[in-house]
Amino acid sequence: MSEPVTIVETPIKLDFSYTPGVASSRFLRSLEKGKIVGQRCPKCKKVYMPPRGACSMCGVATDEELILSGKGTVCTFCVTRIPTPGLDAPYVSAWIRLDGADITSMFLIQECDPEEVRLGMRVEAVWVDEADREPNLGNIKYFRPTGEPDADYDTYKDYV
Ligand SMILES: [Zn+2]
Incomplete structure (x- = not known):
């Protein structure tokens, strides 16, 4: 008796033009x-x-x-323990409030143990090499801890 099908991988490709x-x-x-x-x-x-x-x-x-500045505060995050194409598990994605911004954006957090990531953690953008940059958000590879003390809860409580 054969095993039941539990997952199907289907490559999908979609070409499109974006006009900002x-x-x-x-x-x-x-x-x-x-x-x-x-x-x-x-x-x-x-x-x-x-x-x-x-x-x-x-x-x-x-x-x-x-x-x-490219620095910000982790407002909420998720540790993903399932591998994703291009990312080894576990990895952390986080909603980060950049200093001076009033909305959050999602980025990866790397260069630390996923267990170390916490609300209020101070992080900074890590950019791709200047020669490889293109006009897109992929220029920010990920964020990493700055080592600064955690942000005060009052500074990000409205973004949790
Ligand atoms: Zn307004």
């Missing part, structure tokens, strides 16, 4: 230069990263740009 708007284009070009650009809403003062060109809460254009 003005804000996204400037953001992607900044990544190519090793910088992370955010935009501040003139009304509520929230800083968006990645910038969308408008504040979704206020409905106004966000044309004030600022450069974020």
Whole structure:
């Protein structure tokens, strides 16, 4: 008697073209230069990263740009213990609030034991080599611990 089928691997390939708007284009070009650009809403003062060109809460254009440091705080995270193509298990993905930003973004955390990752952990971006950069978020390979003391809970409690 044969074993029941429990998993089927099906390679999928999808070709598409992405046409970014003005804000996204400037953001992607900044990544190519090793910088992370955010935009501040003139009304509520929230800083968006990645910038969308408008504040979704206020409905106004966000044309004030600022450069974020590339450091941030882990607001929540997940340890994945199932292998993923290109990633050895276990690995950590985390929602990180970059310093100065008012929204979180998901990145991998590496260069530490997954068991060491915790809420409030201070992390920094690790970039691909300058010669290999392209206008996309793949320029940030992952984040790693900075070794700084953990952030105070009050600074990220609204993002957990
Ligand atoms: Zn706003």
